[in-house]
Amino acid sequence: MLQRFNSFYQCFLKVTRGAQKRFEDADWISVQLASRERIRLYDHHVTEARAAIKELTGHMQRSDEFSAAVKQHYSELLKQHENFEVAESFFNSVYQRLFHHRYIEESQLFIKPSRCSKLFDYQLLTHRYQDTELNRLFTQLFEDYRFNIDYEDLNRDIGFITQRLQQVPQLNQQPLHKITILKPVFYRNKGAYLIGQYSSEQLNFPLVLPLLNQQGKVAVDSVLIDSNEVSIIFGFARSYFMVDAPAPRRIVNFLKQLLPNKTDYELFTAIGCQKHGKTELYRHYLNHLQHSNDLFELAPGIKGMVMTVFTLPSYDVVFKIIKDRFTPPKDVSHALVKEKYRLVKQHDRVGRMADTQEFSNVEFPLHRFSQSLIDELKAVAPSMLQIEGDCLTIKHLYIERKMVPLNMYLEQANEAQTRQVIDEYGNAIKQLAAANIFPGDMLFKNFGVTRHGRVVFYDYDEISYMTECNFREFPKSPYPEDQWAAHPSYSVGPNDIFPEEFATFLLGKPIVKQIFKELHAELFQASFWQQLQQNIKNGQFEDVYPYRRRHRFINR
16 A cells, blocks of 8 residues: 555655746646646546456455554554655555445544654754845845746746835834745746745745746746735645745645645645545534534535535635436436536636635534525435435535625626626636637526636536537528527537527626626627637637736736
């Protein structure tokens, strides 16, 4: 088991360490392929480990004593292992693959970590700089972060950085500036990021320097110092970072200094250890369950035709179950829905699609479920439920971050909020399309609003690749009476999409219609979508920044 884990993680690091060259070469297609490959590595090695163990043990019957002994010996092997937490999650995955997600007990699995890692030191992973002058400090800093391509204009960029930092109240009064930066560079999509922290006698804030490849030269694109902006960079709707982390806990412990409101599961997931992030999420959920007493209930909003969704009011996630039968006119299968969720997991989410974690045989305390929720689950997904005593087991579900459904948000929004969120919605559609994703069902109820005011898509059963769609304009009929016909007078293929129709089912409220047409009228034109398709086919990837465009230096 440990040999298989070490083999997996070496492959994981090999793909990760290729990120610098892909950035330097501006090889954006390879960036996308590498991201998918790295996600798939885990399941591949778990499957290989399962097969090897089955061959070793033959037809030996499972026993609690033997399984507990295996866990104990594995724990002994991990005592000096720097990445023991992720190795424990790998053990859990193989165990559950062997026993079909049954026998989930502390004696058999690492439901709790075998030892504490909260104090794992990150000091050896950092560069530290201090100076009375910011210009000198950053000149020294960038000497340590050189690439195999040159900086475009480092003096210019250092000037931008210091000018931005000098706008921070009290910063100019500090006698000594100190900056700590993680040595590993964080790579994602077209960007590279230096992640660190500014500190002085009276000030302490995160400091992130996004870098871009501009025609073969490195340019500093911004400096981010607001914790909310940095939080969005590590958000749940982003693709995973590529960061060289042989001991990811050390990276996580540093990041928690910058983002104390981020949980371990969010940070492990953000740096690509999403399977261990899943373990940490489950631990976090169990801890919350133990220290709360509210009841699970149906999530607010319009009921889904494919999924039923419930939540715990005091907890920041929702639980999604695929229904046994889908409400007409939905015509999909369970297998297809699962495939759509896998597609999203492996695709570039450009900050606009919520990441999900997939679980099997999750046990819930039955007494924490409202009767109305139990009745609803029995009515729509009885095959997914198993009730024994005071335990409700759900055989398959997805866990996703809780958001305010966009349709509910708009019901309470004033005009300024409506304008902001409709602009966000239109941008979300455009950015998804540029990343080769067509949402399919674009109704407001399928999008959520985050605490930062960002609009994120979360209903995946109808998504498809843009390149699979056929965007058309309505054919013009010579007969005026055809507009009243029950059926169109022209043929419609299964992949045909008529953007002119979007306004009919999206823009009910006059204020929403007015704002949408002012900000995003091109979404109703087939030519707009056709041009995006051509860009994708030509290998042109639109720049999507995980920070506000107004903060970019080139916009100053």
